[in-house]
Amino acid sequence: MIQVQELLYIDAADFFKHIAESVAYDISEATGKKVRVKQLHKGFSYKKTMKNKVGRKGEVDINITEWDPPHIYKAEFSSYGGVNTLSYEIEDLADGRIGVTYSEDFKGRNRSSDWNFKLMNLFYKGRAKKRATRLLRAVEKYAQEEKAKENKIEDNQEA
Template sequence: MVVEKELKVSAEAFFNEITKSILGDIRRQTGKKVHASQLKPGTNYKKKIPGRPSSNAEVRVKILACEPNILYSSSFTSSIDETITTYEISSLDTDRILVRYTEEYRLLRKTSRLFDESRYMEKRSQKRGLKLLKKIEDTILNDQQESV
């Protein structure tokens, strides 16, 4: 699944917001305080995802790429599936970017479900991707207004 959206924020503000979210997630999941400079390819941690069956509720999150203001990619791997998420950021001008958000989902082993999970995941992730990008943009714009 690929979603592209133009946002009215800078590449730096967008990347900082992603980084802040990742650092908060690491702290919640591991209890460790990590600095943004430590987010490098290969960094990984375990995370419990609510709403998933207990057989695959725990995932290993691994950073695949982290290039400030340009690219962030990570994988979420459980015992039965893997999702790779990627943000590619292109600056259009100082306060406008184009973000290409990609989610790749694949089953690592067959499940007993009767429907095609990959098609379901594709539709669901496309809607979620658009909402996610809009939410990030709104958060940045609200924070900027509050600081003025």
């Protein structure tokens, strides 16, 4: 399991909004159908073609298993090899900060898939944690920039 916890200087609703928009975009790209954030819910599922860690393409069934804006997004990615679970848990803190716990886990279809993942995880875990931290920081920065743009527009409208 890979787990990263970060303190971010952003509102939970703004953070979750960007996660939700990203999920809706991913669904639209995978299915060719326009999906809005309002349509997302626990149990929403779709298929997508993805590459695995060694570059092979395969079809993945994606199911949103938890959807509680602005606190939890959890999804399962089921493929021939097993089920990869990804989640964001967001906790409101004082002073406009949030605590975000990002988690990834994998359960293989059989013992050899599980062992293979555990072995590969030894090599990739550090890289995966850094990637997750960069992702969270990028979402924070993007959301802060969007909020600043919104505030500037509101200030100009009031003037």
